[in-house]
Amino acid sequence: MSIIDKSFESIIVDLEVNGKEYTLQVPPYKTLLEVLREDLNLIGTKMGCEDGNCGVCTLLMDGMAVKSCSILAAQANGRKITTIEGxxxxxxxxxxxxSFIDNFALQCGYCTPGMILTAxxxxxENPNATEDDIREGLHGNMCRCTGYKSIVRAIEEVRDGKYKEACGEV
Structure with a gap:
C-alpha cells in the first residue's frame, strides 16, 4: 500500500538557480537539496544529516543562508537560489x-560549500561582523576536520578586504 497520494504525483516549480531559470516537474515531497543534486546535477551542495542540524547542505535562497535538506522544492518556488557552483x-x-584555501580552512571539503555560503x-548582512558575530553566524554548520579557528580567520580576512583586488568585491 502506497502512503503517497497519487492525486499529487508532481508539481511544477520555477527556480532561479545561479542566475539560470528552471521550470521543473517534481514530486511534492522532494527537497530542494534533492532537486539540485538529482535533477540539476549541482552536486556541490552536499547531503549530511538530512534533518537540518549539520549545515552541510547550506545554500543561499534570496540571499539568506538556508539548509536545503529541510526545504521542500515547492517552498523554493519563485526564489533565487545560489549554490557553491554559482x-x-x-x-x-x-x-x-x-581565503578558505589560503587559510587551510578546509580539509576533507565536505562542509566547505555550506560554510562558504553561510560566511x-x-x-x-553585516560587512563589519566581529569574531563573535562570525562564530554565532556559523552556529549550526559543523566541521569535523579543520576546526573553526582557520574558518573564522578566512572569513575575517575577507571582511578586512584582503581579497578585494585579487578576486573582486565580495
Missing part, C-alpha cells in the same frame, strides 16, 4: 573560496 569572483574564485550570508 559563487564566483571576477577571476574565477570568490574571495571567500580563495557570505554573514558578511552580506
Amino acid at each position: 559563487l564566483e569572483g571576477k577571476n574565477d574564485l570568490h574571495p571567500l573560496q580563495q 557570505k550570508a554573514i558578511l552580506d
Whole structure:
C-alpha cells in the first residue's frame, strides 16, 4: 500500500538557480537539496544529516543562508537560489573560496560549500561582523576536520578586504 497520494504525483516549480531559470516537474515531497543534486546535477551542495542540524547542505535562497535538506522544492518556488557552483569572483574564485584555501580552512571539503555560503550570508548582512558575530553566524554548520579557528580567520580576512583586488568585491 502506497502512503503517497497519487492525486499529487508532481508539481511544477520555477527556480532561479545561479542566475539560470528552471521550470521543473517534481514530486511534492522532494527537497530542494534533492532537486539540485538529482535533477540539476549541482552536486556541490552536499547531503549530511538530512534533518537540518549539520549545515552541510547550506545554500543561499534570496540571499539568506538556508539548509536545503529541510526545504521542500515547492517552498523554493519563485526564489533565487545560489549554490557553491554559482559563487564566483571576477577571476574565477570568490574571495571567500580563495581565503578558505589560503587559510587551510578546509580539509576533507565536505562542509566547505555550506560554510562558504553561510560566511557570505554573514558578511552580506553585516560587512563589519566581529569574531563573535562570525562564530554565532556559523552556529549550526559543523566541521569535523579543520576546526573553526582557520574558518573564522578566512572569513575575517575577507571582511578586512584582503581579497578585494585579487578576486573582486565580495
